[in-house]
Amino acid sequence: MALPLSYEQFSHGWQAVFVALRPEVIAIMHKLREQGHRVVVLSNTNRLHTTFWPEEYPEIRDAADHIYLSQDLGMRKPEARIYQHVLQAEGFSPSDTVFFDDNADNIEGANQLGITSILVKDKTTIPDYFAKVLC
Template sequence: MLYIFDLGNVIVDIDFNRVLGAWSDFSRVPLATLKQSFNMGEPFHQHERGEISDEEFAKALCEEMDLPLSYEQFSTGWQAVFVALRPEVIDIMQKLREQGHRVVVLSNTNRLHTTYWPEQYPEVHVAADNIYLSQEMGMRKPESRIYQQVIALEGFSVGDTVFFDDNADNIAGAEQLGITAILVTSKATIPDYFSKQLC
């Protein structure tokens, strides 16, 4: 079987409120104001596909949110999204590989984050056979082609693939292709799913 795991809030806890909190501290713009103006719009998607640079992304968001930040302040805040590793998921990924399954990570991410989390959480690379990142692939979930490419590169069929993600749109995109897709709603979702398979 091919098991595909998302990264954020699946393997690693993330919290965008921490980003906004840091930006608020730097800029003195009230947190409530930032929460209202922050949205994952087109610049966000372009950045995840690698279509615009980190600097262009920072400029676009700062202009969109009327946020007076230096690039360094923006970057520091952007990295604050990461909270902690979920060791129970790392353990499951390793057990799956020991059983002969193929385990990969598929993440919508961006260059700014990929300069940070691999060093902070080296366990992710150790537990995965491969890591697929949207900005390197030039496409992002829930686009059908990103799932199709990962499955093709891994040499599996959709019927032999299970996908875990915390985003309902990403789950729907995978299900449309016939992939078994599990919406991760809490830290218990993945351990509960595997409680029988990995006994």
């Protein structure tokens, strides 16, 4: 069944996958950076998303030291090489890296490289994790 959609209608629907910004996570990102930690974002994206979400959510860009987008890298999570790329580019060791994701396959991919990986189940996962670390 064909649905007649304009590009604008399709694009708007495609962007609907993004959930609301989480100010508590942005605050944690800023606090980590203030403490001297490097904070990076690794996101699976496509051509439409690479232009949409960095512009729509500048708070993320401002809270991160760097944003790695799969569309730009030509690889996607959970491929081992995307995690290896970020580790190498940042000079991170797997044992000193914490990775958060809402996809279990992506968590498993990072775990296989020795990265501490936390499955985000709800909006409390990240704040709860850092409540212990940032006290």
